[in-house]
Amino acid sequence: MECLKIETQTVNEPVFITTPQDFRLPEPLQLDCGRILKDVNIRYETAGTLNADKSNAVLVNHALTGDAHVCGRHTPEDKKPGWWDEMIGPGKMVDTNKYFVICSNVIGGCSGSTGPQSIDPDTGKPYNMSFPVITVADMVRAQKQLIDHLGIEKLLAVLGGSMGGMQVLQWAVSYPEMMQAVIPIATACQYSPQNIAFDWVAREAIKADPNWKGGEYDAENVPARGLAAARMLAHITYLSEESISRKFGRSLQDKSDNYDYDFDFDFAVESYLQYQGRRFVERFDANSYFYITRSTDYFDLTANTGGDLAKAFEKVKAAFLVVSFSSDWLFPTSQSRRIVDALLTNGNEVSFCEIKSGYGHDAFLLEVDTLGRMVRDFLHYQQEAYSR
Amino acid sequence: MECLKIETQTVNEPVFITTPQDFRLPEPLQLDCGRILKDVNIRYETAGTLNADKSNAVLVNHALTGDAHVCGRHTPEDKKPGWWDEMIGPGKMVDTNKYFVICSNVIGGCSGSTGPQSIDPDTGKPYNMSFPVITVADMVRAQKQLIDHLGIEKLLAVLGGSMGGMQVLQWAVSYPEMMQAVIPIATACQYSPQNIAFDWVAREAIKADPNWKGGEYDAENVPARGLAAARMLAHITYLSEESISRKFGRSLQDKSDNYDYDFDFDFAVESYLQYQGRRFVERFDANSYFYITRSTDYFDLTANTGGDLAKAFEKVKAAFLVVSFSSDWLFPTSQSRRIVDALLTNGNEVSFCEIKSGYGHDAFLLEVDTLGRMVRDFLHYQQEAYSR
Numbered sequence: 001m002e003c004l005k006i007e008t009q010t011v012n013e014p015v016f017i018t019t020p021q022d023f024r025l026p027e028p029l030q031l032d033c034g035r036i037l038k039d040v041n042i043r044y045e046t047a048g049t050l051n052a053d054k055s056n057a058v059l060v061n062h063a064l065t066g067d068a069h070v071c072g073r074h075t076p077e078d079k080k081p082g083w084w085d086e087m088i089g090p091g092k093m094v095d096t097n098k099y100f101v102i103c104s105n106v107i108g109g110c111s112g113s114t115g116p117q118s119i120d121p122d123t124g125k126p127y128n129m130s131f132p133v134i135t136v137a138d139m140v141r142a143q144k145q146l147i148d149h150l151g152i153e154k155l156l157a158v159l160g161g162s163m164g165g166m167q168v169l170q171w172a173v174s175y176p177e178m179m180q181a182v183i184p185i186a187t188a189c190q191y192s193p194q195n196i197a198f199d200w201v202a203r204e205a206i207k208a209d210p211n212w213k214g215g216e217y218d219a220e221n222v223p224a225r226g227l228a229a230a231r232m233l234a235h236i237t238y239l240s241e242e243s244i245s246r247k248f249g250r251s252l253q254d255k256s257d258n259y260d261y262d263f264d265f266d267f268a269v270e271s272y273l274q275y276q277g278r279r280f281v282e283r284f285d286a287n288s289y290f291y292i293t294r295s296t297d298y299f300d301l302t303a304n305t306g307g308d309l310a311k312a313f314e315k316v317k318a319a320f321l322v323v324s325f326s327s328d329w330l331f332p333t334s335q336s337r338r339i340v341d342a343l344l345t346n347g348n349e350v351s352f353c354e355i356k357s358g359y360g361h362d363a364f365l366l367e368v369d370t371l372g373r374m375v376r377d378f379l380h381y382q383q384e385a386y387s388r
Numbered sequence: 389m390e391c392l393k394i395e396t397q398t399v400n401e402p403v404f405i406t407t408p409q410d411f412r413l414p415e416p417l418q419l420d421c422g423r424i425l426k427d428v429n430i431r432y433e434t435a436g437t438l439n440a441d442k443s444n445a446v447l448v449n450h451a452l453t454g455d456a457h458v459c460g461r462h463t464p465e466d467k468k469p470g471w472w473d474e475m476i477g478p479g480k481m482v483d484t485n486k487y488f489v490i491c492s493n494v495i496g497g498c499s500g501s502t503g504p505q506s507i508d509p510d511t512g513k514p515y516n517m518s519f520p521v522i523t524v525a526d527m528v529r530a531q532k533q534l535i536d537h538l539g540i541e542k543l544l545a546v547l548g549g550s551m552g553g554m555q556v557l558q559w560a561v562s563y564p565e566m567m568q569a570v571i572p573i574a575t576a577c578q579y580s581p582q583n584i585a586f587d588w589v590a591r592e593a594i595k596a597d598p599n600w601k602g603g604e605y606d607a608e609n610v611p612a613r614g615l616a617a618a619r620m621l622a623h624i625t626y627l628s629e630e631s632i633s634r635k636f637g638r639s640l641q642d643k644s645d646n647y648d649y650d651f652d653f654d655f656a657v658e659s660y661l662q663y664q665g666r667r668f669v670e671r672f673d674a675n676s677y678f679y680i681t682r683s684t685d686y687f688d689l690t691a692n693t694g695g696d697l698a699k700a701f702e703k704v705k706a707a708f709l710v711v712s713f714s715s716d717w718l719f720p721t722s723q724s725r726r727i728v729d730a731l732l733t734n735g736n737e738v739s740f741c742e743i744k745s746g747y748g749h750d751a752f753l754l755e756v757d758t759l760g761r762m763v764r765d766f767l768h769y770q771q772e773a774y775s776r
Contacts, residue, residue, distance in 0.1 A: 033649035133649040193632045193657045194624065200658045201593075201620045203651065204665075208613040210598035225596040232589045233621060236582065241720075244581045250688060259686055261421035261521040263591065263678055267685070269581045270588045277592075290651055297655065298647055300638060329717070332629075 016089050016096075018045045018072035018082065020112060023146050029107070030141075035132040038121050042146050043112025044068045044104035047088065048096030050150070055386050057152045058094060058379065059143070059179075060084065060103040061160030061167035063364075064234075064292055065284055067111035070103035071096070086368045093372030094379065099156065104146055106139040106167075108292055110285035113142075116215070117285050128287055129215030136163070136299045140170045147178070156386055157379055158318075159183035161364035162331065163292070166191075166299045169339070172318045173301060181319040181382040183375060186328050186364040188335035189309050189342070190300035195330060198237055199293040202230035206286050215287045227286045228277030235276050240327035240360030244269060309342035319349040319385070321378045323371060325363035326356045351378065404477050404484075406433045406460035406470065408500060411534050417495070418529075423520040426509050430534050431500025432456045432492035435476065436484030438538070443774050445540045446482060446767065447531070447567075448472065448491040449548030449555035451752075452622075452680055453672055455499035458491035459484070474756045481760030482767065487544065492534055494527040494555075496680055498673035501530075504603070505673050516675055517603030524551070524687045528558045535566070544774055545767055546706075547571035549752035550719065551680070554579075554687045557727070560706045561689060569707045569770040571763060574716050574752040576723035577697050577730075578688035583718060586625055587681040590618035594674050603675045615674045616665030623664050628715035628748030632657060697730035707737040707773070709766045711759060713751035714744045739766065 025040040045068045050057060060070050062083065071088040073081050088094040088101055105113040108131070116131040147155065158171045158179050165187025172182045209226025211217050236244075248269040252259070265271040305311040320343055324336035333354045343350040355370050357363040364371065413428040433456045438445060448458050450471065459476040461469050476482040476489055493501035496519070504519040535543065546559045546567050553575025560570045597614025599605050624632075636657040640647070653659040693699040708731055712724035721742045731738040743758050745751040752759065 033647075129651075133647075133651075190638060192629060193636050193638055193655070194627075194629045196638070196655050197620075197624045197632065197657050197661055200653070200655075200661055201617055201624065204613065204617040204620065205589075205593045205596060208593060208611075208617055209596045223596075225592065229589055229592040229596055229617075232585075232592065236585045236589065239582075241580060241582045241717075244585060248581050250578060250581060250584070257691075259421075259521075263517075263521075263682065265588070267581070267584050267588075269585050273585055273588055294651065298649075303645075329629075 015076045016047070016072040016081075017076070018047050018069065018074065020045055020068060020074070022112065023149055025142065025145050029138070031132050031138050032135040033133050037107070037114065037132060040107060040114045040142060041112070041118070042104050042107070042114075042142055044102060044146060045070060045082075047071050047101040048099050050100040050152070054152050055154070055156060056099050056383065057147075057150070057155050058099045058101050059147065059155050059158045059171075060088070060101060061158065061164035062103060062106070063160070063162035063164045064296065065280070065289075066164070067109065068103050068105040068113075069111075070101065084365070087372050087375070093368065093376045095376070099379065102147070102150065104143055106292065107142045108134040108139070108288060108295060110288035115285070116287035116291055129290070131287070131291060134291060134295055136166045136170050136295050137174060139295065140167050140174055143167070144175055144178070153178070154386075155179040156383060157181040157183060159185065159375065161185035162187055162361065163296050165331075166296065169301060172316045172320075173312060176315045176317045179318050180386045181321070181378065183321045183323070183378065184336075184339065185323045185371070186325055186331045186361055188331050189312070189339055190302060191296050191298075192335070195237075196297045198233060199297055202233050202293065203290055205229040205233070206289065212286060215290075217286070222281065223286045224278075224281045227281050227284070227289060228274070230289060231280040231284075232273040232277045235273060237330045238361045240329065240358060242327055242358040243360050243362070246358065248272065309338060310345040313342050313346055313348070316343070316346070316348060319382060320351065321374065322350060322352045323364075323374065324354045325359065325361070325367065326354055327358050328361045328363060330361040403464045404435070404460040405464070406435050406457065406462065408433055408456060408462070410500065411537055413530065413533050417526070419520050419526045420523040421521050425495070425502065425520060428495060428502045428530060429500070429506070430492050430495070430502075430530055432490060432534060433458060433470075435459050435489040436487050438488040438540070442540050443542070443544060444487050444771070445535075445538070445543050446487045446489050447535065447543050447546045447559075448476070448489060449546065449552035450491060450494070451548070451550035451552045452684065453668070453677075454552070455497065456491050456493040456501075457499075458489065472753070475760050475763070481756065481764045483764070487767065490535070490538065492531055494680065494683075495530045496522040496527070496676060496683060498676035503673070504675035504679055517678070519675070519679060521686075522679060522683055524554045524558050524683050525562060527683065528555050528562055531555070532563060532566070541566070542774075543567040544771060545569040545571060547573065547763065549573035550575055550749065551684050553719075554684065557689060560704045560708075561700060564703045564705045567706050568774045569709070569766065571709045571711070571766065572724075572727065573711045573759070574713055574719045574749055576719050577700070577727055578690060579684050579686075580723070583625075584685045586621060587685055590621050590681065591678055593617040593621070594677065600674060603678075605674070610669065611674045612666075612669045615669050615672070615677060616662070618677060619668040619672075620661040620665045623661060625718045626749045628717065628746060630715055630746040631748050631750070634746065636660065697726060698733040701730050701734055701736070704731070704734070704736060707770060708739065709762065710738060710740045711752075711762065712742045713747065713749070713755065714742055715746050716749045716751060718749040
């Protein structure tokens with residue numbers, strides 16, 4: 001148990017503390033690309049207490065640039081809690097007083113798990129772009145060993161949005177006996193060609209940055225401009241036309257009525273994007289961005305079934321709650337419906353909801369009330385249905 | 389008259405020849421940004437014959453990266469005709485046997501009209517990024533002098549798609565007496581914040597290219613990578629999810645079933661984008677891309693009317709044919725409807741059609757049959773209605 005409630009001295013409010021942990025895979029990891037990854041570390045966090053019969057474990061998978069820090073704070077002084085703290089914690093929608101929540105950083109990432117920044121044991125130097133290309137199935141394969149390590153034979157649920165949702169679907173396919181329920185949110189069974197195209201351009205922007213140097217940049221001189229451009233592009237796809245219009249419209253940054261007639265940021269939306277890009281560079285590694293985006297490009301559950309998703313889902317046992325958002329154009333509702341249709345074809349238990357929201361893809365992080373209630377009730381029901 | 393039909397020696401088929409011409413503005417051009425542009429050249433082409441009472445002139449405005457070469461070929465050997473050759477020419481939808489078609493390259497462009505590549509008469513060196521920021525209204529202001537120069541008091545019609553459509557709308561507002569009809573296609577009365585955001589990222593990608601050098605690159609060493617990334621990004625927005633999926637799906641470039649597990653292009657859509665980016669760099673100037681995109685960012689007919697489009701259209705006299713395409717998400721139908729609503733509020737004559745098409749924004753160049761018939765019949769009707 002890694003979580004404890006303590007009182008801070010400054011604010012009379014309980015601070016929920018979570019602590020990063022590391023698990024080193026006992027054996028090298030065989031990857032889909034054919035290569036073997038040695039000395040694999042998985043950074044993870046847990047919240048809540050695993051009950052005696054180990055039936056209350058909920059695995060949360062993070063999205064593209066997320067990390068293991070899903071909820072709580074690392075220290076009482078931490079200004080920012082985990083990325084889904086509004087959803088998960090004591091008394092929250094995913095109640096850590098009831099559930100034992102696990103979240104781990106994906107391999108290929110840059111937030112503690114083995115990735116391109118890690119030292120290659122064969123050379124004693126960072127992998128950088130010699131790191132093997134990983135797939136979502138590889139991420140899940142590594143994660144599965146963590147769950148084994150924690151002594152959990154069957155998870156109550158696996159949930160996550162976006163690339164987290166891909167991992168959720170992969171879990172249901174790769175280890176059908178290992179969970180009662182899954183909750184794929186704002187995701188798809190295969191990454192769309194439009195999204196592959198956006199990823200390509202994002203990586204091209206990084207390559208165009210002279211600091212990238214084929215991945216051999218030094219920490220003092222990262223390809224900040226290219227990585228920021230990549231992030232800004234992705235960020236636009238996380239919003240909807242409606243949410244951008246509502247949030248910024250054509251407002252000017254300096255609140256004046258007059259254009260600056262130059263190429264610095266003039267519109268509020270430009271300054272916002274620039275800020276998002278800059279912040280991202282502070283927390284994310286450019287090479288890792290290559291690997292993580294590539295894993296989504298390659299994600300296609302139907303790759304070996306000639307496009308037949310029902311066939312790909314053949315062995316799936318989990319009960320599903322599939323959620324999409326009406327203004328999400330990166331993972332539109334049609335893609336969630338495809339998942340639902342295939343499950344229904346197979347006679348699986350599936351609930352589906354398209355949540356009306358103007359927030360675009362980001363809605364899975366923002367519509368906490370609506371989504372949270374749905375997840376809370378579904379987990380509650382599935383806990384009753386849980387059996388070994 | 390610049391057009392003649394000749395027979396090629398190799399193919400027994402008439403080749404429609406058009407010839408670039410230059411018009412130098414007699415006076416410096418006052419720009420919206422407050423600066424003055426000296427020695428302004430306008431590159432233009434015409435097709436067909438201006439009739440005796442000069443009542444058959446149709447001005448075509450090109451889109452973002454278009455040019456004056458709208459139809460025909462410059463030489464019988466030319467492999468590629470003008471950009472809207474399927475639409476315009478002898479016996480075509482816009483029939484140059486009936487109409488005198490004019491198309492000019494916008495100022496700020498890089499295809500003959502004065503732009504950042506031009507020599508600044510004050511310094512004797514190319515402007516590069518010292519070129520003044522221009523607006524769509526500036527482009528139209530320059531174009532108006534060309535029309536005056538051609539001795540045309542009233543155009544039969546002004547038509548164009550995308551940024552060409554913005555010019556069309558600007559014409560109707562700036563010079564309401566000067567045309568019988570206008571045809572804005574796949575456009576908007578103001579550029580959306582989402583599109584401003586995409587433009588910002590595109591320019592950031594160019595800035596990230598070390599060859600850009602603040603715009604002071606030499607011709608042998610252009611910022612090819614950054615400009616290509618910018619183009620690829622824009623190109624995605626010209627397509628629809630449907631058209632990308634239909635054209636490429638998740639097909640691999642080498643037609644195999646196996647991923648390459650690397651970061652070179654693996655998917656067909658990646659290779660296609662890369663090709664489009666490379667081709668674009670051969671024909672377009674990076675600095676010009678800054679200026680042209682900025683002019684669209686700044687385009688907002690309602691900037692001086694507090695968002696009231698009907699008020700902005702107050703003096704408009706032209707009859708309108710407004711056309712949008714169902715899968716165009718860069719300039720969605722809702723934006724065309726806004727134009728139509730404002731015109732109806734003012735009691736203007738307006739026809740509107742949303743053409744069902746899966747081609748996205750590019751549909752304005754691809755749906756020649758449907759769009760063409762509509763334009764043909766509208767022009768025919770407007771020619772009868774034409775009066776001084």
